[in-house]
Amino acid sequence: MHVPDGFIDAPVSAAAGVVAAGAVAVGLRGARRELDQRTAPLAGLVAAFIFAVQMLNFPVAAGTSGHLLGGALAAILVGPYTGVLCIAVVLLMQGILFADGGLTALGVNITVMGVVTTVVAYLLFRGLTRVLPRTRRSTTAAAFVAALVSVPAAALAFTLIYAIGGTTDVPLGKVLTAMVGVHVLIGIGEAAITALTVGAVIAVRPDLVHGARGTGAPLKLRIDGELVDAPAATPSPAPVAARSTRTVWAAGLAAALVLAGFVSFYASANPDGLEKVAADQGIDEKAQEHGAADSPLADYGVRNITDARLSGGLAGVIGVGATVVVGSGVFWAVRSRRTSEGSDARTTTGSV
Amino acid sequence: MSLPTAPAPSLEVSGLAYAYPDGHQALFGVDLTVARGERVALLGPNGAGKTTLVLHLNGILDAGAGTVRVAGLPVEKKNLAEIRRRVGIVFQDPDDQLFMPTVREDVAFGPAAAGLRGPELERRVTTALERVGMAEYAARPPHHLSFGQRRRVAVATVLAMEPEILVLDEPSSNLDPASRRELADILRSLDVTVLMVTHDLPYALELCPRAVVLSDGVIAADDRTQDLLCDEALMREHRLELPFGFDPRSVSVPRP
Amino acid sequence: MGAGHAHRLYRHGTTPVHALPPHCKLAAVLCFVVAVVSTPREAVWAFALYAALLAGVAAVARISPGFLLKRLVIEVPFVAFALLMPFVVPGEQTELLGLSVSVPGLWGAWNVLAKGTLGVAASVLLASTTELRSLLLGLQRLRLPPLLVQIASFMIRYGDVIGDELRRMSIARRSRGFEARGVRHWGVLAKTAGALFIRSYERGERVHLAMVSRGYTGTMPVIDEVTATRTQWAHAAALPVLALVVCLLGWTV
Numbered sequence: 114m115h116v117p118d119g120f121i122d123a124p125v126s127a128a129a130g131v132v133a134a135g136a137v138a139v140g141l142r143g144a145r146r147e148l149d150q151r152t153a154p155l156a157g158l159v160a161a162f163i164f165a166v167q168m169l170n171f172p173v174a175a176g177t178s179g180h181l182l183g184g185a186l187a188a189i190l191v192g193p194y195t196g197v198l199c200i201a202v203v204l205l206m207q208g209i210l211f212a213d214g215g216l217t218a219l220g221v222n223i224t225v226m227g228v229v230t231t232v233v234a235y236l237l238f239r240g241l242t243r244v245l246p247r248t249r250r251s252t253t254a255a256a257f258v259a260a261l262v263s264v265p266a267a268a269l270a271f272t273l274i275y276a277i278g279g280t281t282d283v284p285l286g287k288v289l290t291a292m293v294g295v296h297v298l299i300g301i302g303e304a305a306i307t308a309l310t311v312g313a314v315i316a317v318r319p320d321l322v323h324g325a326r327g328t329g330a331p332l333k334l335r336i337d338g339e340l341v342d343a344p345a346a347t348p349s350p351a352p353v354a355a356r357s358t359r360t361v362w363a364a365g366l367a368a369a370l371v372l373a374g375f376v377s378f379y380a381s382a383n384p385d386g387l388e389k390v391a392a393d394q395g396i397d398e399k400a401q402e403h404g405a406a407d408s409p410l411a412d413y414g415v416r417n418i419t420d421a422r423l424s425g426g427l428a429g430v431i432g433v434g435a436t437v438v439v440g441s442g443v444f445w446a447v448r449s450r451r452t453s454e455g456s457d458a459r460t461t462t463g464s465v
Numbered sequence: 466m467s468l469p470t471a472p473a474p475s476l477e478v479s480g481l482a483y484a485y486p487d488g489h490q491a492l493f494g495v496d497l498t499v500a501r502g503e504r505v506a507l508l509g510p511n512g513a514g515k516t517t518l519v520l521h522l523n524g525i526l527d528a529g530a531g532t533v534r535v536a537g538l539p540v541e542k543k544n545l546a547e548i549r550r551r552v553g554i555v556f557q558d559p560d561d562q563l564f565m566p567t568v569r570e571d572v573a574f575g576p577a578a579a580g581l582r583g584p585e586l587e588r589r590v591t592t593a594l595e596r597v598g599m600a601e602y603a604a605r606p607p608h609h610l611s612f613g614q615r616r617r618v619a620v621a622t623v624l625a626m627e628p629e630i631l632v633l634d635e636p637s638s639n640l641d642p643a644s645r646r647e648l649a650d651i652l653r654s655l656d657v658t659v660l661m662v663t664h665d666l667p668y669a670l671e672l673c674p675r676a677v678v679l680s681d682g683v684i685a686a687d688d689r690t691q692d693l694l695c696d697e698a699l700m701r702e703h704r705l706e707l708p709f710g711f712d713p714r715s716v717s718v719p720r721p
Numbered sequence: 722m723g724a725g726h727a728h729r730l731y732r733h734g735t736t737p738v739h740a741l742p743p744h745c746k747l748a749a750v751l752c753f754v755v756a757v758v759s760t761p762r763e764a765v766w767a768f769a770l771y772a773a774l775l776a777g778v779a780a781v782a783r784i785s786p787g788f789l790l791k792r793l794v795i796e797v798p799f800v801a802f803a804l805l806m807p808f809v810v811p812g813e814q815t816e817l818l819g820l821s822v823s824v825p826g827l828w829g830a831w832n833v834l835a836k837g838t839l840g841v842a843a844s845v846l847l848a849s850t851t852e853l854r855s856l857l858l859g860l861q862r863l864r865l866p867p868l869l870v871q872i873a874s875f876m877i878r879y880g881d882v883i884g885d886e887l888r889r890m891s892i893a894r895r896s897r898g899f900e901a902r903g904v905r906h907w908g909v910l911a912k913t914a915g916a917l918f919i920r921s922y923e924r925g926e927r928v929h930l931a932m933v934s935r936g937y938t939g940t941m942p943v944i945d946e947v948t949a950t951r952t953q954w955a956h957a958a959a960l961p962v963l964a965l966v967v968c969l970l971g972w973t974v
Contacts, residue, residue, distance in 0.1 A: 520930075523934055525930060525933060525934065546936060546938075549933070549934055549935065549936050550936060552934075553934075554931075554934045556927065556930070556931050556934075558927070560879075560882050560924075561924060561927040561928050561930075561931050562931045564875065564878060564879075564928045564931065564932060565874075565878070566853070566854045566857065566874055566877060566878055567854060570944050570945065573942075573944045574932075574935055574937075574942065574944070575935035575936055577942030577943070577944050578935060578936035578937055578938070578942045579936050580942075586944070606854075606878075607878075608878070608881045608882065622935065623935070626935065626936075
């Protein structure tokens with residue numbers, strides 16, 4: 114859903130604009146690094162593809178239908194940098210040409226639908242493909258999970274922005290439940306379509322799936338009548354390093370899950386007094402802002418005791434996403450710094 | 466053939482061999498010389514390496530072995546800008562070629578990339594569009610043109626660079642008979658060297674006095690187009706087939 | 722979509738609004754919307770003035786109110802959202818048409834609807850008086866990163882081409898008796914999307930080849946540059962400056 118003008122107040126819109134501009138700048142640099150001078154035509158064509166595929170209607174039942182949002186798909190197919198660029202351009206054009214999404218809310222829209230979706234989806238996808246066995250089926254499964262989490266994660270990001278700069282005092286718990294609840298449903302559709310689409314591409318041109326590079330079968334040589342793996346043309350990281358990287362990813366995911374479980378348990382078991390009062394009495398915005406600044410997750414499980422389990426589960430999903438994002442962000446930052454300094458071996462030891 | 470010797474030939478390919486990074490070898494030593502002002506058809510079955518050869522002419526693919534020279538200038542990294550100005554390739558799908566928002570900007574792209582600006586650029590664009598009869602469409606987006614018009618604009622985009630040699634990849638594909646004839650008229654009116662990659666044998670006969678057959682990565686035949694098309698054994702050997710009812714002997718082509 | 726829709730968005734005309742340079746218009750619309758968004762919602766009259774300003778621009782640009790209203794439909798999802806507000810926002814309750822609604826909720830709904838509608842109307846006016854190509858040039862002039870403008874311009878150029886491919890694939894599907902009716906057909910539709918991606922990506926590679934063949938080395942040559950005179954800027958500034966005055970009055974009155 115494209116946020117219109119006036120939904121988020123001016124300062125927060127501006128701040129989101131700065132965030133979006135920064136993300137686009139990073140995307141531009143990253144895409145140039147990956148695609149070189151092919152960036153403009155390829156990203157342009159992929160943006161056009163996203164634009165077109167958003168028009169493809171997927172019938173759900175009884176005359177209703179949904180369509181793809183495309184953030185996760187773009188991230189998995191062309192990588193996070195190009196993905197962010199494509200979605201940002203699509204949103205920019207939708208805002209200017211079709212008035213779909215306010216001009217002042219462009220920063221919010223790009224941050225929520227462009228940056229959060231692609232980054233969450235890509236990190237989760239990469240994390241999963243490293244942990245899971247290297248088969249096409251697990252690539253599809255990873256695409257499913259990545260897309261599934263990316264949509265409610267965007268809803269969460271929206272709620273966060275709303276908490277800081279929303280112009281109307283809808284209680285945050287309600288916003289979060291409504292947004293995340295609806296978007297979990299949307300996420301399921303998005304996940305199914307994304308996974309099927311990624312699967313369809315992998316079946317024909319596996320080399321085009323950015324997130325699945327390196328999952329292809331190694332080249333074979335025929336030596337003395339037997340097939341032997343060809344030595345890799347480019348020096349790949351030592352197998353030891355690769356294996357331990359996988360362990361790191363697995364450990365990270367496990368930790369994220371445990372943490373998420375803990376967070377959800379906490380969130381559903383300990384109603385925050387202030388928030389409860391706010392919800393009951395409809396207190397002024399100050400209190401709400403305070404509650405929001407504290408933790409949007411904590412707010413969440415509180416809203417209603419009866420659906421504590423459901424809310425806990427949702428918080429769990431979000432928790433995994435958020436933790437994986439933060440964790441792998443740190444991991445990647447460390448790793449890329451190490452890699453640029455020197456050996457692969459140091460990388461792994463450093464990051465464990 | 467009458468090969469004028471004074472200026473360097475427009476195109477000189479010798480011993481060109483190329484294998485794709487995946488190991489598949491497409492060219493096995495191609496030798497081809499096209500004199501200035503000639504119109505030559507490059508015929509050959511699918512998979513013969515025609516497109517691979519074309520991509521060598523302006524240095525998009527690097528020769529594995531052998532050399533390509535355009536008007537005497539070797540195709541090398543340091544000459545690429547000049548080579549790409551001299552070799553104008555018209556790709557098969559005009560939608561790939563016309564990537565700018567309007568016809569005028571598309572035609573201006575090449576000369577502008579070469580550093581041309583202002584009135585000189587305008588003059589080039591107008592001249593090129595006039596040569597293909599599309600001057601009044603300058604402000605239109607390419608998407609709103611018919612296929613034949615788009616192909617003509619694609620030719621103009623290349624003409625605007627005042628190339629030494631025009632390389633056309635399947636110029637007659639997807640054209641209705643009228644557009645086909647219009648394009649032929651345009652090509653005949655140009656005084657540039659033309660290398661035309663095609664499956665359309667009558668079109669080759671109509672436009673190109675000379676033809677070469679590329680088969681299995683080498684030039685298998687090089688002769689007058691009419692003689693070549695009349696050589697049934699050769700035609701069969703290289704999977705070249707004339708359209709039903711078409712007899713190349715019955716066509717009178719002006720001798721070069 | 723892209724151009725296919727866009728040329729229907731654009732209303733050809735020779736009015737002073739059409740004639741303004743695109744970057745002036747873009748800047749004016751952006752500033753106008755910022756002023757609107759910054760206005761306190763209690764200043765109801767201010768929004769009426771904004772609407773009057775836009776109506777004035779529409780009149781000068783000869784954009785019919787019917788066209789403008791039709792294009793406002795894009796807002797509908799948010800109207801639904803806004804209509805929920807009076808019921809979910811806690812606070813002082815009041816009676817409206819026999820329903821109990823909250824006062825802050827009503828204010829919230831009003832706020833979102835008024836500002837959102839004005840924003841949409843301003844964008845629609847911009848898009849209907851400015852050609853697609855000029856909009857891109859305007860963005861370029863406003864110092865949007867050139868690479869981003871290039872991506873946008875490729876997207877616009879090929880939006881139709883790819884949309885057509887999608888339509889052809891859909892026709893081919895239906896010609897073979899396939900009609901997507903439910904979730905169980907998603908696989909087929911996803912294959913379409915996958916095939917479309919491959920086609921788009923491969924076309925991107927071919928386009929790059931065609932660009933390189935004509936001397937592309939990573940930067941687009943500047944072929945057209947839009948310029949604006951001081952007078953044109955002054956004309957374009959009329960809307961946001963008036964809006965700013967209204968906004969300031971809204972805060973003080």
